[in-house]
Amino acid sequence: MRARDLAAAFPSVALDSPALDAARLLAEQKLPGVLVVDESGAPHAVLPASRLVQLLVPAYVVEDPALAAVVDERHADRLCRALAGRSVADCLPRERQEPPIAEADDTALEVAALMARERSPLVVVVQREQHSSRTLGVITASYLLDRLLKVT
Amino acid sequence: MRARDLAAAFPSVALDSPALDAARLLAEQKLPGVLVVDESGAPHAVLPASRLVQLLVPAYVVEDPALAAVVDERHADRLCRALAGRSVADCLPRERQEPPIAEADDTALEVAALMARERSPLVVVVQREQHSSRTLGVITASYLLDRLLKVT
Numbered sequence: 001m002r003a004r005d006l007a008a009a010f011p012s013v014a015l016d017s018p019a020l021d022a023a024r025l026l027a028e029q030k031l032p033g034v035l036v037v038d039e040s041g042a043p044h045a046v047l048p049a050s051r052l053v054q055l056l057v058p059a060y061v062v063e064d065p066a067l068a069a070v071v072d073e074r075h076a077d078r079l080c081r082a083l084a085g086r087s088v089a090d091c092l093p094r095e096r097q098e099p100p101i102a103e104a105d106d107t108a109l110e111v112a113a114l115m116a117r118e119r120s121p122l123v124v125v126v127q128r129e130q131h132s133s134r135t136l137g138v139i140t141a142s143y144l145l146d147r148l149l150k151v152t
Numbered sequence: 153m154r155a156r157d158l159a160a161a162f163p164s165v166a167l168d169s170p171a172l173d174a175a176r177l178l179a180e181q182k183l184p185g186v187l188v189v190d191e192s193g194a195p196h197a198v199l200p201a202s203r204l205v206q207l208l209v210p211a212y213v214v215e216d217p218a219l220a221a222v223v224d225e226r227h228a229d230r231l232c233r234a235l236a237g238r239s240v241a242d243c244l245p246r247e248r249q250e251p252p253i254a255e256a257d258d259t260a261l262e263v264a265a266l267m268a269r270e271r272s273p274l275v276v277v278v279q280r281e282q283h284s285s286r287t288l289g290v291i292t293a294s295y296l297l298d299r300l301l302k303v304t
Contacts, residue, residue, distance in 0.1 A: 027298035049293035054268035068262040116206035141201035146179035
């Protein structure tokens with residue numbers, strides 16, 4: 001069982017995609033995060049849904065959480081406008097979460113060891129080519145568990 | 153929009169459930185984590201799928217990742233046996249991840265602020281009662297985005 005056989009398609013967005021498109025993708029597919037790829041299609045970062053929620057909360061509420069209770073409901077309902085006009089790149093945290101990268105030929109145990117070391121819910125599988133690397137897909141922790149449970 | 157209206161059912165396991173049952177639940181439902189509840193049904197922790205993967209990797213591989221490549225495939229396929237006989241409580245990390253707790257009456261913005269502060273992919277909604285608290289459900293970051301996008 002090699003990383004290439006475990007890799008599954010996973011929704012990704014480009015750095016210059018609108019942030020609202022990323023939010024809709026996360027919402028519709030009920031995903032905890034989405035893979036962000038650069039201009040060449042190589043994995044660049046993971047954008048967690050919780051990061052987008054974080055951007056929706058006005059700064060004065062983050063500074064003083066007690067204010068959250070007194071903001072009126074109609075205002076709260078318009079929070080999503082905070083994402084309008086922003087790109088995915090604008091939304092990434094300064095300390096970018098680079099997803100762990102496995103090579104196509106890595107074994108299931110190498111993938112598991114990588115996931116364990118990085119405490120990551122997913123790894124990205126790439127095929128190295130001469131001057132670049134092509135993304136084959138993603139292995140989530142739950143899928144790796146699934147495959148390991150099925151063979152035992 | 154209040155936390156009670158946003159709370160959705162979410163799979164949970166008891167502290168004394170077999171770890172393999174939790175692994176199967178995560179695998180079958182493709183979940184990044186599962187809620188762990190204590191004897192009274194109150195939220196106790198989140199058990200991430202990546203933690204179970206971590207437990208499957210033999211300690212000598214975590215210490216020396218280069219060994220992952222040389223463990224033979226047949227051995228790797230039996231990794232899941234490492235969970236047999238262990239309870240969910242045995243699998244929780246020492247630094248237990250306590251899920252952020254929202255009250256049933258909290259507004260959507262209070263929930264968003266809590267999620268933002270804790271950088272958590274989910275919050276648990278509880279109804280406080282005289283001597284205990286009852287778990288109403290869970291709000292994921294992607295579901296909160298979904299609800300906020302639909303009202304804008």
